[in-house]
Amino acid sequence: MIDKKPTVYEEVLAAGYSRRDFLKFCGTMAAMLGLSASGASQIAKALETKSRIPVLWMHFQECTCCSESFIRSSHPIVADILLDKISLDYTETLMAASGHQAEKSLHDTMEKYHGQYLMMVEGSIPTGDEAYCCIGGRSAYDIVNEVADGAKAIVAWGNCASAGCVQAASPNPTGARPVHKVIKGKPIINVQGCPPIAEVMAGVIVHLLTFDRIPQLDGLGRPMAFYSRRVHDTCYRRPNYDAGLFVESFDDENAKRGYCLYKMGCRGPNTYNSCGVIKWNNGVSYPIQSGHPCIGCSEASFWDNGPFYKHLQSFPGFGIESTADTIGVGLGIATGAGIVAHAISTNIRKRKHTNKGEVKADIENPKI
Amino acid sequence: MAQRIVVDPITRIEGHLRIEAEIKDGVIVDAYSSGTMVRGIELILKGRDPRDAWAFTERVCGVCTTVHALASVRTVENALGITVPPNADVIRNLMFCAQYMQDHVVHFYHLHALDWVDVVSALQADPAATSQLAQSISSWPNSSPGYFSDVQKRIKKFVDSGQLGIFANGYWGHPGYKLPAEANLMAVAHYLEALEWQKEIVKVHTIFGGKNPHPNYLVGGVPCAINIDDSNALNAERLAYVGTLFDQAYDFIEQVYIPDLLAIASFYKSDWGAIGGGLSNYMAYGDLPTNGYADVGSFKFPRGIIMNRNLNEVIPIDGTDPEQIKEQIAHSWYDYSDNDPSGKHPWNGETNLNYTGPRPPYDYLDVDNKYSWLKTPRWNGHPMEVGPLSRMLVGYASGKDEFKEVITYALQKLDVPVTALFSTLGRTAARGLETKLVAGWSREFYQQLLANIKNGDTRTFVADKWKPETWPSEAQGVGMTEAPRGALAHWIKIKDKKIDNYQLVVPSTWNASPRDANGNRSAYEASLIGTPIADPENPLEILRTIHSFDPCLACAVHLYDHKGKYVHQIQTF
Numbered sequence: 001m002i003d004k005k006p007t008v009y010e011e012v013l014a015a016g017y018s019r020r021d022f023l024k025f026c027g028t029m030a031a032m033l034g035l036s037a038s039g040a041s042q043i044a045k046a047l048e049t050k051s052r053i054p055v056l057w058m059h060f061q062e063c064t065c066c067s068e069s070f071i072r073s074s075h076p077i078v079a080d081i082l083l084d085k086i087s088l089d090y091t092e093t094l095m096a097a098s099g100h101q102a103e104k105s106l107h108d109t110m111e112k113y114h115g116q117y118l119m120m121v122e123g124s125i126p127t128g129d130e131a132y133c134c135i136g137g138r139s140a141y142d143i144v145n146e147v148a149d150g151a152k153a154i155v156a157w158g159n160c161a162s163a164g165c166v167q168a169a170s171p172n173p174t175g176a177r178p179v180h181k182v183i184k185g186k187p188i189i190n191v192q193g194c195p196p197i198a199e200v201m202a203g204v205i206v207h208l209l210t211f212d213r214i215p216q217l218d219g220l221g222r223p224m225a226f227y228s229r230r231v232h233d234t235c236y237r238r239p240n241y242d243a244g245l246f247v248e249s250f251d252d253e254n255a256k257r258g259y260c261l262y263k264m265g266c267r268g269p270n271t272y273n274s275c276g277v278i279k280w281n282n283g284v285s286y287p288i289q290s291g292h293p294c295i296g297c298s299e300a301s302f303w304d305n306g307p308f309y310k311h312l313q314s315f316p317g318f319g320i321e322s323t324a325d326t327i328g329v330g331l332g333i334a335t336g337a338g339i340v341a342h343a344i345s346t347n348i349r350k351r352k353h354t355n356k357g358e359v360k361a362d363i364e365n366p367k368i
Numbered sequence: 369m370a371q372r373i374v375v376d377p378i379t380r381i382e383g384h385l386r387i388e389a390e391i392k393d394g395v396i397v398d399a400y401s402s403g404t405m406v407r408g409i410e411l412i413l414k415g416r417d418p419r420d421a422w423a424f425t426e427r428v429c430g431v432c433t434t435v436h437a438l439a440s441v442r443t444v445e446n447a448l449g450i451t452v453p454p455n456a457d458v459i460r461n462l463m464f465c466a467q468y469m470q471d472h473v474v475h476f477y478h479l480h481a482l483d484w485v486d487v488v489s490a491l492q493a494d495p496a497a498t499s500q501l502a503q504s505i506s507s508w509p510n511s512s513p514g515y516f517s518d519v520q521k522r523i524k525k526f527v528d529s530g531q532l533g534i535f536a537n538g539y540w541g542h543p544g545y546k547l548p549a550e551a552n553l554m555a556v557a558h559y560l561e562a563l564e565w566q567k568e569i570v571k572v573h574t575i576f577g578g579k580n581p582h583p584n585y586l587v588g589g590v591p592c593a594i595n596i597d598d599s600n601a602l603n604a605e606r607l608a609y610v611g612t613l614f615d616q617a618y619d620f621i622e623q624v625y626i627p628d629l630l631a632i633a634s635f636y637k638s639d640w641g642a643i644g645g646g647l648s649n650y651m652a653y654g655d656l657p658t659n660g661y662a663d664v665g666s667f668k669f670p671r672g673i674i675m676n677r678n679l680n681e682v683i684p685i686d687g688t689d690p691e692q693i694k695e696q697i698a699h700s701w702y703d704y705s706d707n708d709p710s711g712k713h714p715w716n717g718e719t720n721l722n723y724t725g726p727r728p729p730y731d732y733l734d735v736d737n738k739y740s741w742l743k744t745p746r747w748n749g750h751p752m753e754v755g756p757l758s759r760m761l762v763g764y765a766s767g768k769d770e771f772k773e774v775i776t777y778a779l780q781k782l783d784v785p786v787t788a789l790f791s792t793l794g795r796t797a798a799r800g801l802e803t804k805l806v807a808g809w810s811r812e813f814y815q816q817l818l819a820n821i822k823n824g825d826t827r828t829f830v831a832d833k834w835k836p837e838t839w840p841s842e843a844q845g846v847g848m849t850e851a852p853r854g855a856l857a858h859w860i861k862i863k864d865k866k867i868d869n870y871q872l873v874v875p876s877t878w879n880a881s882p883r884d885a886n887g888n889r890s891a892y893e894a895s896l897i898g899t900p901i902a903d904p905e906n907p908l909e910i911l912r913t914i915h916s917f918d919p920c921l922a923c924a925v926h927l928y929d930h931k932g933k934y935v936h937q938i939q940t941f
Contacts, residue, residue: 065430096538173408258600
């Protein structure tokens with residue numbers, strides 16, 4: 001049945017794109033996924049020979065920012081083609097059908113492709129009272145269990161599905177839980193962020209389509225390709241940090257020069273995301289570049305690690321880099337001290353990373 | 369015999385909304401609107417730093433992202449007596465304009481159009497005739513026979529694959545679809561173009577706010593600094609980028625959205641220009657200050673209320689008056705400590721969750737009692753419709769020339785009377801017409817920003833009340849804006865530098881709320897009364913009217929006989 005379907009490559013051609021466009025897209029995706037040139041040809045081969053994988057995109061306690069981010073995907077053919085390269089058989093945000101016709105779409109896929117479809121989840125699941133989120137008279141809890149049963153893998157979009165996000169912030173009045181706290185025994189990929197970067201969402205899907213396996217994940221279930229670097233370590237303003245050059249107040253002279261936002265509360269030093277590398281909306285900017293500190297939206301419980309404008313030094317458990325205050329005292333001395341502090345902390349973090357076993361061995365990544 | 373229809377979920381909206389409607393002789397005679405999801409964000413805000421509230425409330429909605437952040441920073445600024453620098457107002461206006469353009473275009477093409485456009489019919493279109501049609505209404509360059517032929521081939525290939533994805537099981541072929549095949553093909557082509565385009569205009573948010581969805585805001589101004597002589601701040605390159613994005617958006621709206629809207633409306637005006645009017649009271653808080661947010665008279669979108677469709681009078685609104693805006697919970701799953709049926713002003717608002725509905729799974733709600741997670745807001749006890757139609761009517765009734773011009777233009781073009789505005793189609797048309805206004809205004813604001821900078825004013829933030837030590841021990845404030853979906857306000861009470869109470873009254877609460885203590889319907893429920901339903905199995909008409917509001921919830925519809933016996937359930941799961 002699946003074999004009769006046109007491949008992704010055929011559909012790309014039918015959509016009016018050239019093979020060159022197609023290969024360029026594969027190259028871009030490979031670069032984003034951190035793959036070599038041979039990775040690009042692997043992607044091209046996979047997309048040329050595969051039919052579209054059915055996807056069921058479920059919505060629970062959410063704000064739809066993940067869906068909105070997804071449609072922002074910018075690389076040459078992502079918006080027009082990748083959206084269509086999966087067969088998005090259910091998504092309340094975009095699907096034409098409503099009511100029992102929508103139900104039919106959902107159930108057709110669940111039955112016909114049992115064990116083969118991908119489940120994508122936007123939103124958390126309330127466990128305080130099932131009635132805190134009902135769709136079609138049924139609770140989110142029931143629905144997520146039913147749809148997960150036949151899914152070959154689950155993609156948890158954004159902070160809601162990965163960690164509960166804003167509704168799980170203290171006192172979590174509805175008992176909001178992420179997918180991995182509700183569903184067991186299925187591979188779950190936590191694509192973090194509030195929302196995740198569009199091209200990261202596209203990148204995760206391409207990875208699944210291409211390699212038939214879930215990407216290498218960190219200890220929190222996030223793909224290493226996009227969440228293995230701290231924003232701080234990939235930030236273009238990092239040299240200012242190292243030189244002890246800080247914004248002291250929004251819109252001060254230092255802000256106008258683009259100095260480091262650490263003292264304004266920046267969470268870059270303990271936030272793992274691709275903002276500094278891929279940036280947002282096709283590489284236009286990212287929060288720090290536009291003058292606002294990172295609020296750490298790809299980390300679990302970031303809402304309760306506030307207030308946002310209180311800088312990290314005053315938080316217990318934050319390491320050696322809290323010396324930034326003293327670094328700023330004298331520029332000449334501070335520059336050297338900053339570099340030393342930076343080098344030490346980077347090494348410590350590197351070791352911690354490995355010792356904690358956050359990097360899962362390849363063998364642990366189940367095939368999908 | 370009356371039947372009950374339940375649509376659950378209504379798709380192509382944000383959130384979880386369910387509608388139960390009673391049908392008699394092919395016409396809706398009663399309707400119940402229910403929000404079926406709650407997160408309790410107001411409870412989560414208690415005790416937090418008021419300067420952080422914008423980030424929490426922004427996550428109320430990712431579709432109309434930014435609007436809650438804007439309402440929130442204004443609320444805190446109002447409480448603390450902060451006036452932001454002119455550049456901050458202008459940059460906030462520019463972000464507001466970008467949001468409207470993106471949101472309204474996505475609503476029209478991706479959430480609403482499929483109620484009027486039959487995708488399958490586009491396969492029958494003649495590409496040459498489609499090209500002629502497109503060129504007769506617009507100078508948009510993508511209009512050759514070859515272009516439409518390619519789009520048609522792409523759709524055919526897609527349909528032939530057997531995997532219809534998001535287009536599967538639509539109401540294709542429903543007798544309610546009236547567009548000729550060529551108009552359908554043109555609309556489908558523009559559906560795809562709009563999907564590509566919408567990711568561009570949001571880059572305005574990325575430049576000023578670092579990302580989209582959910583760009584960053586700041587109490588006291590905006591976070592981006594201006595320095596035309598540095599590469600790390602807003603400089604000529606960044607500003608030129610913004611200007612280009614607005615120019616491109618202006619072209620798309622003038623040459624694609626507006627011509628498509630009027631073309632499609634011309635095929636539906638005779639019936640849908642008279643269906644779905646609903647309430648006769650319209651409210652707008654107004655926005656887009658041209659002389660600072662404190663000067664309400666300078667707003668591009670004026671503030672006010674129209675009662676009983678009387679376009680000769682605009683009544684003022686006061687968000688601080690404890691008697692004017694109140695939220696009731698007669699039919700909402702909440703408790704109030706004093707059980708006052710007249711409701712509570714948001715400064716004294718309470719959010720005590722208390723679900724008393726049927727246990728899931730359920731077939732239908734107990735509509736005689738409590739049946740929604742939405743509270744029921746009222747202005748002086750009256751229900752109000754909010755949204756683009758309200759904004760356009762308040763602008764028109766306020767005597768603003770720009771509003772009169774654009775409304776007159778559309779009425780003449782469609783050859784319909786002014787009363788056609790009070791309808792499902794009027795609501796959809798008003799959304800397009802205000803987008804046209806906003807596209808023009810965005811260029812004015814952009815020039816204003818450039819002029820300010822040229823004159824040496826680069827301030828984007830005022831620091832004197834930033835530190836909590838400078839705040840009074842107690843303060844309260846209200847911040848108002850116009851979300852794309854309508855009047856939005858936040859109310860805050862600050863005590864000992866922390867949030868003591870925070871309440872949001874959002875547009876969809878006004879429109880989608882259950883009836884009030886006196887049994888009066890809110891906008892969604894009222895608008896469905898009298899709507900003909902050709903085929904209860906395929907209630908396309910309900911979607912048309914509900915989508916005309918651009919709901920920010922997720923919905924549901926079921927079928928019962930007059931005794932409440934379950935007949936048929938239209939649902940997703």
